[in-house]
Amino acid sequence: MSVQRYGKNFPSGVSDLDIELWCYAHDERAEGERGRLTRFDHFKNAVDLLWNCEGSTRGIIWNEWTERMIRGMIYNKFIGLAGAGSSGKSDAAACFILVDYLSAPTERMWLVCSTTLAGARGRIWKSVTELWNSLESKWGRDGSSPVGKMVQSKGRIVGIDSDGRYSEALGIWLIAAGKDDEGEADKKLKGLKAPTGGTIGLVADEFSDLGMCVFTAMVGNMSTTPGYRGIGMANPGSKLTPFGRFVEPAAGWNSLSVGMEEWKTRFGICLSFDAHNSPRIKEEGGDKKYFWMPSQEAIDQMALAFGEDSMEYWAQVRGMFCPTGMERTVWSELELLNAMKPVDASEWDYAPEKKAAALDPAFVTEGDRSPIMWAEFGTIKGVKTMNFLGTKIVAESAGEVVNSEGEDVQITVSENMINQLRELCQFHGIPPQCTGFDETGGGVVFGQWLRSNWSHAVKGVKFGERPTDRRPDSTNESTVYKNRVTQLWVQPKAMVRQGQIRGIPQDVVDELCQRKWHPRNHTGKVTCVEEKKDMKKRTGKSPDLGDTFCILVEVALENGFLDTVEIKRTDKRMQKMWKDRVHGMMGDPDVPRKSLVAMPTVKRLKFRRT
Numbered sequence: 001m002s003v004q005r006y007g008k009n010f011p012s013g014v015s016d017l018d019i020e021l022w023c024y025a026h027d028e029r030a031e032g033e034r035g036r037l038t039r040f041d042h043f044k045n046a047v048d049l050l051w052n053c054e055g056s057t058r059g060i061i062w063n064e065w066t067e068r069m070i071r072g073m074i075y076n077k078f079i080g081l082a083g084a085g086s087s088g089k090s091d092a093a094a095c096f097i098l099v100d101y102l103s104a105p106t107e108r109m110w111l112v113c114s115t116t117l118a119g120a121r122g123r124i125w126k127s128v129t130e131l132w133n134s135l136e137s138k139w140g141r142d143g144s145s146p147v148g149k150m151v152q153s154k155g156r157i158v159g160i161d162s163d164g165r166y167s168e169a170l171g172i173w174l175i176a177a178g179k180d181d182e183g184e185a186d187k188k189l190k191g192l193k194a195p196t197g198g199t200i201g202l203v204a205d206e207f208s209d210l211g212m213c214v215f216t217a218m219v220g221n222m223s224t225t226p227g228y229r230g231i232g233m234a235n236p237g238s239k240l241t242p243f244g245r246f247v248e249p250a251a252g253w254n255s256l257s258v259g260m261e262e263w264k265t266r267f268g269i270c271l272s273f274d275a276h277n278s279p280r281i282k283e284e285g286g287d288k289k290y291f292w293m294p295s296q297e298a299i300d301q302m303a304l305a306f307g308e309d310s311m312e313y314w315a316q317v318r319g320m321f322c323p324t325g326m327e328r329t330v331w332s333e334l335e336l337l338n339a340m341k342p343v344d345a346s347e348w349d350y351a352p353e354k355k356a357a358a359l360d361p362a363f364v365t366e367g368d369r370s371p372i373m374w375a376e377f378g379t380i381k382g383v384k385t386m387n388f389l390g391t392k393i394v395a396e397s398a399g400e401v402v403n404s405e406g407e408d409v410q411i412t413v414s415e416n417m418i419n420q421l422r423e424l425c426q427f428h429g430i431p432p433q434c435t436g437f438d439e440t441g442g443g444v445v446f447g448q449w450l451r452s453n454w455s456h457a458v459k460g461v462k463f464g465e466r467p468t469d470r471r472p473d474s475t476n477e478s479t480v481y482k483n484r485v486t487q488l489w490v491q492p493k494a495m496v497r498q499g500q501i502r503g504i505p506q507d508v509v510d511e512l513c514q515r516k517w518h519p520r521n522h523t524g525k526v527t528c529v530e531e532k533k534d535m536k537k538r539t540g541k542s543p544d545l546g547d548t549f550c551i552l553v554e555v556a557l558e559n560g561f562l563d564t565v566e567i568k569r570t571d572k573r574m575q576k577m578w579k580d581r582v583h584g585m586m587g588d589p590d591v592p593r594k595s596l597v598a599m600p601t602v603k604r605l606k607f608r609r610t
Contacts, residue, residue: 026104044062051131058133063283097201104198105148107197109170111192112173112205116178120176170198199226202214204230207243236315237315244321247270261274274318275319280295302317312539330529332513339504360437371394372421372548373390376389384561385499433455438547440463461551467487470557486528
C-alpha cells in the first residue's frame with residue numbers, strides 16, 4: 001500500500017526521511033498547497049531525523065540564528081553570512097550542504113573553499129566530518145549503505161551516481177583557495193563542472209582571506225547553472241576583500257547603518273549576526289544551551305582589548321562592517337577604492353620612463369617582513385602619476401655567492417637582502433638614486449652596508465626624525481605633524497584623492513587601513529598616528545607593507561616623480577611684502593582692499609613643488 005503524506009502518495013516502504021528530503025528538493029507545489037509544508041520545515045524535519053534522533057553522535061541545536069542562516073541559504077541564490085566570531089556560520093553551512101546533497105545525491109556537487117586544508121579541518125570541514133561520521137554510524141547500525149564515501153586525506157566526500165558507482169563528479173569537495181594557493185585553486189574551479197542533469201554549489205568559508213578567483217567563480221560562469229547556490233561567510237573586516245565585494249550593498253556602503261541585520265547586495269542578500277543579540281545573550285539559560293557563542297565576558301574583553309570603535313570589534317563582535325567614518329584609522333577603505341585600479345597603458349600621455357623602488361628591512365624597526373615595492377611614473381593628462389608594478393618579500397636569511405675564484409662564500413643576512421634589492425632594481429632598470437629604504441634606528445648600520453655594497457646615491461628615509469616643513473594642501477592652518485612617521489603616513493592621502501597614485505595592491509590597502517590615529521590625536525593642534533608597538537600589540541603584526549608604501553612615495557617626491565601642493569608658514573612681514581607686491585601689480589597702491597580680488601586672506605602661501 002502507498003503512503004500518503006503532505007497531500008502526496010509515496011511508495012510503500014519509503015522512510016520518513018526520504019519523504020522529507022523529496023519534499024524539500026523536488027516538490028514543485030507552492031508552499032502550503034494541499035498539505036505541503038514550507039521548504040524550510042521539510043529541511044528541519046530532515047535534520048531532526050538525521051541527527052537529532054536517538055543514538056546520534058552529533059546533533060544540530062536549533063536557535064534563532066541557525067534558522068535565519070538556513071532559511072537564507074534555502075531561499076536565495078546568493079547569500080552572505082556576516083557574523084561575529086563563533087556565531088555558528090560554519091556549522092549551519094555544513095548542515096545545509098549535507099542535507100542538500102542527500103536530498104538528491106545523484107545530482108549534487110558542492111565545492112567548499114577555505115584558506116587551507118588544515119585550516120578548514122578546524123572550521124567548516126570539522127563540522128562536515130562530524131556530521132558525516134554520525135550518519136555513517138547510524139547507517140551502520142541500521143544496515144544501510146552510505147550514499148557516498150569520505151576520503152579525509154583529500155578533503156572529499158565522493159558521491160554515488162545513478163548506477164551505484166562512486167563518482168568524483170558528485171559529492172562534496174574541499175579546495176584550498178587562500179591567497180598563497182590562488183593559482184592552483186583557480187585551475188580547479190575553472191575545471192569543475194556541474195554533474196550531467198544536476199547542479200553545483202559553492203561555499204566560501206573565511207571569504208575575506210580567499211583569493212579573488214573564488215569571487216570570480218562565485219558570481220561568474222559557475223553561477224549560470226540552474227539551481228546554483230553561492231554562499232559566502234566571514235567575520236566582516238575590509239570592504240575591499242572578496243567577501244566585501246560579494247556583500248556590497250546594492251544601495252552603496254553609505255546605506256548601511258548600525259543594527260542592520262539584513263540588506264540587499266548586488267547579487268542577493270547578506271545577513272548580519274551581532275553577538276550583543278545572540279541567543280546566548282538574549283535567551284534565558286543561553287550560557288549553557290549555546291556555550292560556543294561569545295559570552296558577555298568575552299564581548300567585554302574584546303571591547304577592552306581593541307576598543308568598541310575598532311574594526312576588530314566590529315568584525316568579531318558586531319558582525320558588521322565598521323561604518324564609514326567610525327574606523328578612526330589613518331586611511332579609510334573608501335578613499336583607497338579607486339587607487340586600487342591600475343593604470344591602463346592607453347591612459348598614459350607618453351610611455352612611462354621613470355621607476356622607483358623601496359625596501360623596509362624587517363630587523364631594522366621590529367618588523368615582521370622585508371618587502372620591496374617598485375612603481376613606474378608618468379603623466380596622465382599632464383598630471384604626474386604613480387602606478388604600482390610589484391611587491392616582493394625579501395628572503396631574510398644568510399646566503400651564498402660565488403667569488404671571483406669560483407668558490408662558494410657565505411654572506412650575511414644584510415648582504416643577502418642588499419643583493420636581492422640591487423638585482424631586482426637592476427633587472428627593472430631602477431637606478432640607486434630612485435631607491436629608498438628605512439634608515440630608522442638599526443637602519444643606519446644597514447644603510448652603511450647598502451651604500452658600500454651598491455651606491456651612495458640610495459635614499460634613506462628616517463621615520464624617527466622631526467617632520468619636514470612640507471605639508472599637504474588639505475592640512476588646516478593650525479594643524480602640525482607630531483613626528484616624521486605621521487607625515488610619511490599622511491602625505492600620500494591628497495595624492496590618492498587626486499588620482500595620482502594607482503594600482504595599490506589589496507594587501508597594502510588592508511595594512512594601510514589598520515593603523516589608527518594616536519589616542520590623543522585630533523586635539524585640533526597635533527596630528528599623530530599610533531605607535532608601531534601599539535599597532536603590533538593590537539593587530540599582531542607590523543605594518544611593513546604600509547611603511548614600504550610610504551617610503552616609495554617619499555622617494556618619488558624627492559626625485560620629482562610626483563607633485564604635491566606644499567604650504568609654508570609666512571610671518572606678518574612677509575604678508576605685508578606680498579600685499580605690497582599685489583598692490584604694485586594692480587598699478588594703484590591706494591586701491592581699497594575690497595576691490596583687490598587677488599588680495600591674500602590666509603597666513604600661508606601655496607606653491608607647487610617642481
